[in-house]
Amino acid sequence: xxxxxxxxxxxxxxxxxxxxxxxxxxxxxxxxxxxxxxxxxxxxxxxxxxxxxxxxxxxxxxxxxxxxxxxxxxxxxxxxxxxxxxxxxxxxxxxxxxxxxxxxxxxxxxxxxxxxxxxxxxxxxxxxxxxxxxxxxxxxxxxxxxxxxxxxxxxxxxxxxxxxxxxxxxxxxxxxxxxxxxxxxxxxxxxxxxxxxxxxxxxxxxxxxxxxxxxxxxxxxxxxxxxxxxxxxxxxxxxxxxxxxxxxxxxxxxxxxxxxxxxxxxxxxxxxxxxxxxxxxxxxxxxxxxxxxxxxxxxxxxxxxxxxxxxxxxxxxxxxxxxxxxxxxxxxxxxxxxxxxxxxxxxxxxxxxxxxxxxxxxx
Amino acid sequence: xxxxxxxxxxxxxxxxxxxxxxxxxxxxxxxxxxxxxxxxxxxxxxxxxxxxxxxxxxxxxxxxxxxxxxxxxxxxxxxxxxxxxxxxxxxxxxxxxxx
Numbered sequence: 001x002x003x004x005x006x007x008x009x010x011x012x013x014x015x016x017x018x019x020x021x022x023x024x025x026x027x028x029x030x031x032x033x034x035x036x037x038x039x040x041x042x043x044x045x046x047x048x049x050x051x052x053x054x055x056x057x058x059x060x061x062x063x064x065x066x067x068x069x070x071x072x073x074x075x076x077x078x079x080x081x082x083x084x085x086x087x088x089x090x091x092x093x094x095x096x097x098x099x100x101x102x103x104x105x106x107x108x109x110x111x112x113x114x115x116x117x118x119x120x121x122x123x124x125x126x127x128x129x130x131x132x133x134x135x136x137x138x139x140x141x142x143x144x145x146x147x148x149x150x151x152x153x154x155x156x157x158x159x160x161x162x163x164x165x166x167x168x169x170x171x172x173x174x175x176x177x178x179x180x181x182x183x184x185x186x187x188x189x190x191x192x193x194x195x196x197x198x199x200x201x202x203x204x205x206x207x208x209x210x211x212x213x214x215x216x217x218x219x220x221x222x223x224x225x226x227x228x229x230x231x232x233x234x235x236x237x238x239x240x241x242x243x244x245x246x247x248x249x250x251x252x253x254x255x256x257x258x259x260x261x262x263x264x265x266x267x268x269x270x271x272x273x274x275x276x277x278x279x280x281x282x283x284x285x286x287x288x289x290x291x292x293x294x295x296x297x298x299x300x301x302x303x304x305x306x307x308x309x310x311x312x313x314x315x316x317x318x319x320x321x322x323x324x325x326x327x328x329x330x331x332x333x334x335x336x337x338x339x340x341x342x343x344x345x346x347x348x349x350x351x352x353x354x355x356x357x358x359x360x361x362x363x
Numbered sequence: 364x365x366x367x368x369x370x371x372x373x374x375x376x377x378x379x380x381x382x383x384x385x386x387x388x389x390x391x392x393x394x395x396x397x398x399x400x401x402x403x404x405x406x407x408x409x410x411x412x413x414x415x416x417x418x419x420x421x422x423x424x425x426x427x428x429x430x431x432x433x434x435x436x437x438x439x440x441x442x443x444x445x446x447x448x449x450x451x452x453x454x455x456x457x458x459x460x461x462x
Contacts, residue, residue: 003398006384015384063382063389091380091391116380116393156396 008247010256014298016288018064018257019057020270021050023075025262029097030135031123033164033201035194036070037273042263043280047077049264051084056284058088065090068270070262073100073109082113094118095160099139102146110153120147122159122185125173129166147181159185168210172217189214190338193327195273208341215349250304253322254297258288268297271323272332300332307333317343365448365455367418367441373453374414381409392451399450404429408443414456418444
């Protein structure tokens with residue numbers, strides 16, 4: 001069985017495979033477009049409740065556990081929870097702003113949590129742009145020093161960035177910086193409203209030119225990476241994981257993955273803030289198997305697949321997210337402007353790439 | 364080539380993470396960022412590789428679980444254990460070899 005078949009099985013059979021825990025909304029930075037609902041109130045899950053949750057998730061054969069926030073390291077029990085997750089054999093990922101990841105704490109994260117991956121946010125290639133986003137002077141310089149330290153500790157790190165109007169002008173330099181640090185950089189071309197529906201972050205949504213510039217750059221980097229590589233192998237009917245396995249759902253939201261906020265609210269996905277249960281009231285096993293809200297979400301992912309499929313051959317270029325659709329347009333089934341623009345720009349860049357392939361090579 | 368006999372005691376390497384999905388095992392070797400999917404027997408072998416029981420004891424345990432020729436099962440388990448050790452998923456436990 002290939003991994004893609006395993007994923008398809010999880011989607012089809014509703015086998016929980018990946019869980020994201022937003023441990024706290026506290027943070028040592030103050031990012032302008034942070035999507036967290038900082039006004040959300042409730043009783044935070046206790047250490048004992050987290051331990052019970054992790055034990056339940058182990059019983060359910062959940063493999064991937066992402067510790068997120070806010071800034072997850074700001075949770076007072078972060079190391080204890082991370083260590084328990086390691087003990088229970090989860091593949092642990094940490095999503096952090098990287099500001100506190102240095103010195104003794106970085107070493108303890110490595111030795112006690114042993115994460116598979118630490119995903120760190122980078123907001124620009126210069127202090128002026130990065131610090132404008134984080135609203136903490138000096139955060140860029142400190143981040144670079146911390147990233148070098150993490151590398152020296154042999155921790156696996158990936159950089160995440162959201163394309164904004166503020167950093168779109170130095171996107172090439174951001175990739176250069178990532179290359180210089182020896183780290184992969186993933187850029188999300190979409191700014192979303194906050195989880196409480198506040199649309200203020202959209203003020204810094206990237207321009208059309210900015211997204212076009214990013215996609216051109218990504219295609220060019222992809223081409224460069226391919227140069228010198230052996231010819232691609234012929235796919236063997238999905239057994240090698242390179243061929244998508246047909247599945248009747250658009251995504252695994254609520255079918256193979258969930259997100260849980262600091263107050264125990266369970267959501268189908270970090271993007272899709274539609275509560276389907278609360279851990280103060282029911283255990284995760286009961287929510288997973290009996291939540292009417294989750295059943296609705298699973299049905300919706302089937303309808304989304306049909307809805308997006310009706311958009312025709314280029315529909316996959318929308319990279320449609322039902323959670324983003326719900327946030328942008330009020331319905332997980334509605335096309336939203338950022339997705340439509342993404343398809344249009346990707347089609348433009350793909351046409352450019354096709355023309356490039358027809359040009360004679362000048363040596 | 365790692366020589367595996369029924370007396371060998373093996374354990375999962377510390378960077379191995381795995382879960383069972385519909386009987387099969389999804390395995391991640393963290394250090395290599397490599398994902399493998401093992402069949403049901405492979406998944407059972409991973410479960411059994413606790414650093415305490417010998418490969419011979421695995422064979423006895425699996426004999427109760429799987430029907431078929433006993434000698435074939437023993438040969439398959441030894442080969443599988445060897446493959447998993449070669450793949451970096453299992454390692455011998457020093458000083459634990461059974462007499």
